[in-house]
Amino acid sequence: MQSIYLDNAATSFPKPAGVSDSMKRYLDCVGATINRSVYGRAQEAGLETLALREVLARLFHFPEPATHVVLTPGATFGLNLVIKGLLRPGDHCIVSGMEHNAVMRPLQQLGGVEFDRIPCDSEGFLQHGALEGLFRPNTRLFVLAHASNVCGSVQDAAAVGAACARHGCFFLLDGAQTAGHYPIDFAALRLSALAVPGHKGLLGPSGIGALLLTDELAASLTPLVAGGTGSASDSELLPPYLPDRLESGTPNLPGIYGLRAALAFVEQQGVERLRRHELALCERFLDGIAPLSGVRLCGTREPGRRVGVISVDLPGRDNAEAAFRLEQEFGILTRCGLHCAPAAHRSLGTFPQGTIRFSLGFANTEQDVDAAVAALRAISAG
Ligand SMILES: Cc1ncc(COP(=O)(O)O)c(C=O)c1O
Known part of the structure; x- marks a missing residue:
C-alpha cells in the first residue's frame, strides 16, 4: 500500500x-x-x-x-x-x-x-x-x-x-x-x-x-x-x-x-503560489467532508483566514483508533491527539479527547485529498 x-x-x-x-x-x-x-x-x-x-x-x-x-x-x-x-x-x-x-x-x-x-x-x-x-x-x-x-x-x-x-x-x-x-x-x-x-x-x-x-x-x-x-x-x-x-x-x-x-x-x-495550491486542496478536503455526518470540522471553513491544517473530530468514536485505521487500512499518515497545544484544544472545546489532524504541503495532490476523504467516509460510517 x-x-x-x-x-x-x-x-x-x-x-x-x-x-x-x-x-x-x-x-x-x-x-x-x-x-x-x-x-x-x-x-x-x-x-x-x-x-x-x-x-x-x-x-x-x-x-x-x-x-x-x-x-x-x-x-x-x-x-x-x-x-x-x-x-x-x-x-x-x-x-x-x-x-x-x-x-x-x-x-x-x-x-x-x-x-x-x-x-x-x-x-x-x-x-x-x-x-x-x-x-x-x-x-x-x-x-x-x-x-x-x-x-x-x-x-x-x-x-x-x-x-x-x-x-x-x-x-x-x-x-x-x-x-x-x-x-x-x-x-x-x-x-x-x-x-x-x-x-x-x-x-x-x-x-x-x-x-x-x-x-x-x-x-x-x-x-x-x-x-x-x-x-x-x-x-x-x-x-x-x-x-x-x-x-x-x-x-x-x-x-x-x-x-x-x-x-x-x-x-x-513564491509563497503566494504555494499558498494557492494548499488552499485549493484544503477547500476540496472541506467540501469532501461537509456531507459526512460522522465527521465534525474543528475550525473555520473561510479560506482567507486559514492555512491547510485541518482538524476533525469523529463524535462517538475514538479518534486515536480512527487515526490508526487511517494508516493501517488506507496508508494515510496524520497526527492525532493534542498536538502539543492543550490550551488550543481547550479554546476549541476538543480537550482532552483531541482531534485527528490532516496537514497539507506543496507535494500533496487532489488524489491525496480524495483518498483521505474517502477513508474518513468509510471509517465514520463503519
Ligand atoms: C505553533 C507552533 N509553534 C512552535 C512549534 C515548535 O516548532 P519546532 O518544534 O520546530 O521548534 C510548533 C511545532 O509544531 C508549532 O506548531
Missing part, C-alpha cells in the same frame, strides 16, 4: 529536490565551520550562511540588517530566546488562547512573571474585543501563534502589532505554521521578533530555524547560551554585536546548506 503523507504541520515531507544533495555536498566536499578558519572552504561556508540570512530577510520583508537574522535550532529555541531572555520577575506577558507549548512551557517556567491569555472563539480566532483591557503598564511582551497548529486559523497579526505599538510592548510572532505557507511582512505587522522553524513550510531539514529581531529587542535580551563565536576571541565576554551574541557554538552547517537549497525552491515558487 502506498502511503499518503498528511502530517506537514509536524514536519514537511518530501523535501524539494536539491535539499539532500546540498547537505551531502557540504558533508562530503566542504566540511568546514564558519567564523573560525580562513581557508577557502571555510569562506565558502561563511558565504552560504550569509546568503541564508539574506534570503530569510527577503522572504519576511525584514527591515533590519541580515546580522539580525539569528540562526537557531528551530522555532522552539527562538521563542525561548525571547521569552526567557527578556522577561524578568514583575513583568507581564500576553499570549493567545491558541499557543503551542513551545510558548507556554517556557512562560510557565519563569517565576514571578504573570501572563494573561486572550480568549479565542470555537474556531480558534482571537476575541479582539478583549485585547485592549489586557495591557498593563508592566506588559513587556505579546506572543502570538500566527496560525494554529491544531486547526489552521490565522490571526489578525497586524491588529495585534498595532496594539503592541500603542502600548509600547514587544511583539513576538510564532511563525511555525505560517512561514512558507502564508505571507509574513515583518515591518507591516510591526513585529519585534519572528521565530520560524526551517523544517516545516520552509521545506528544509530539522535542526535549523531562525529568529529575526529588531535591534531594540536584541539589546534587551540576555543570551540564554554563551560560548565560542569565533569572534572577539581575546575576551571571555560575549561580543555585543549580532548575530554572534545570540549564536554561540558551532552552527548546524548541514542544516544551513539544506535550508538554503529549500528556500531557493520556496522563492522560485
Whole structure:
C-alpha cells in the first residue's frame, strides 16, 4: 500500500529536490565551520550562511540588517530566546488562547512573571474585543501563534502589532505554521521578533530555524547560551554585536546548506503560489467532508483566514483508533491527539479527547485529498 503523507504541520515531507544533495555536498566536499578558519572552504561556508540570512530577510520583508537574522535550532529555541531572555520577575506577558507549548512551557517556567491569555472563539480566532483591557503598564511582551497548529486559523497579526505599538510592548510572532505557507511582512505587522522553524513550510531539514529581531529587542535580551563565536576571541565576554551574541557554538552547517537549497525552491515558487495550491486542496478536503455526518470540522471553513491544517473530530468514536485505521487500512499518515497545544484544544472545546489532524504541503495532490476523504467516509460510517 502506498502511503499518503498528511502530517506537514509536524514536519514537511518530501523535501524539494536539491535539499539532500546540498547537505551531502557540504558533508562530503566542504566540511568546514564558519567564523573560525580562513581557508577557502571555510569562506565558502561563511558565504552560504550569509546568503541564508539574506534570503530569510527577503522572504519576511525584514527591515533590519541580515546580522539580525539569528540562526537557531528551530522555532522552539527562538521563542525561548525571547521569552526567557527578556522577561524578568514583575513583568507581564500576553499570549493567545491558541499557543503551542513551545510558548507556554517556557512562560510557565519563569517565576514571578504573570501572563494573561486572550480568549479565542470555537474556531480558534482571537476575541479582539478583549485585547485592549489586557495591557498593563508592566506588559513587556505579546506572543502570538500566527496560525494554529491544531486547526489552521490565522490571526489578525497586524491588529495585534498595532496594539503592541500603542502600548509600547514587544511583539513576538510564532511563525511555525505560517512561514512558507502564508505571507509574513515583518515591518507591516510591526513585529519585534519572528521565530520560524526551517523544517516545516520552509521545506528544509530539522535542526535549523531562525529568529529575526529588531535591534531594540536584541539589546534587551540576555543570551540564554554563551560560548565560542569565533569572534572577539581575546575576551571571555560575549561580543555585543549580532548575530554572534545570540549564536554561540558551532552552527548546524548541514542544516544551513539544506535550508538554503529549500528556500531557493520556496522563492522560485513564491509563497503566494504555494499558498494557492494548499488552499485549493484544503477547500476540496472541506467540501469532501461537509456531507459526512460522522465527521465534525474543528475550525473555520473561510479560506482567507486559514492555512491547510485541518482538524476533525469523529463524535462517538475514538479518534486515536480512527487515526490508526487511517494508516493501517488506507496508508494515510496524520497526527492525532493534542498536538502539543492543550490550551488550543481547550479554546476549541476538543480537550482532552483531541482531534485527528490532516496537514497539507506543496507535494500533496487532489488524489491525496480524495483518498483521505474517502477513508474518513468509510471509517465514520463503519
Ligand atoms: C505553533 C507552533 N509553534 C512552535 C512549534 C515548535 O516548532 P519546532 O518544534 O520546530 O521548534 C510548533 C511545532 O509544531 C508549532 O506548531
